[in-house]
Amino acid sequence: MEENIKIKKNKVLSNNWGKLNEITFDIRTKVGDWEEQTRESYDTGDGATVLLYNKSTKMIVLTRQFRLPTYLNHNTNGYLTEACA
Template identity: 55%
Template sequence: MHTPDINIIKTEILSDNWYTLNKVTYTITKKDGTTETQSREAYDRGNGAVILLYNKVSGTVILTRQFRLPTFINGNSTGMLIEACAGLLDDDNPEECIKRETEEETGYKISKVEKVFEAYMSPGSVTEILHFFTAEYSPEMKTADGGGLEEEGENIEVLELPFIDALAMVDSGEIMDAKTIMLLQYLRIKNIL
């Protein structure tokens, strides 16, 4: 297996509004030993965490539904997307971040989470590593309505769905979010629900 030598020559900031878009020029050593100069753009939005809450007794999962502009621009006629609860790490570690995001978005206060894996979600253009978690929930953990933070412009609907219905929604195309599909399939493969 060939591991190329990489030398970054220059990094230019193209946009620094919501997140940072960089243009990076670098040299790369190819398999044949020659060196080539390339330029690529990379979007740096920070790293994130995602969680799928599940209840073994009721056979249900907690998902969220909210407007996502990029999906609207790319053909999603309503722009609404059903997703597992997620958020950016900011200055927190992944576990603390996902506990905070779970309470803000879903209204469930959880204390125990299980880290299942990490993944790059769009490595051709985005730097983000996403930390994936699962956690059991029960009705008594519901401490608030959820819905996200108004100051962050969040308007999140909380959905409690039978696990089999959520899987059927993947098959029908109602659930099209990659991180959510990955976590639903994780529960299925591990026979958790």
């Protein structure tokens, strides 16, 4: 299989609660050219979610939680409805 992404540099910006990395990489475009891009990636470790299902009511169980990043990105109250994690 042909490689489409090549990591060039991984710089740690913060290592507090999680690790914030600045990653520079090359990505192959649709026409086959290589393009350099830089992104930040916040790593808090592996995660999992559970989709809870109540057989008797035939409903799923979700949770509603405040998420600061969504509030900072103009979600007026900052709450998201999510699967349990």
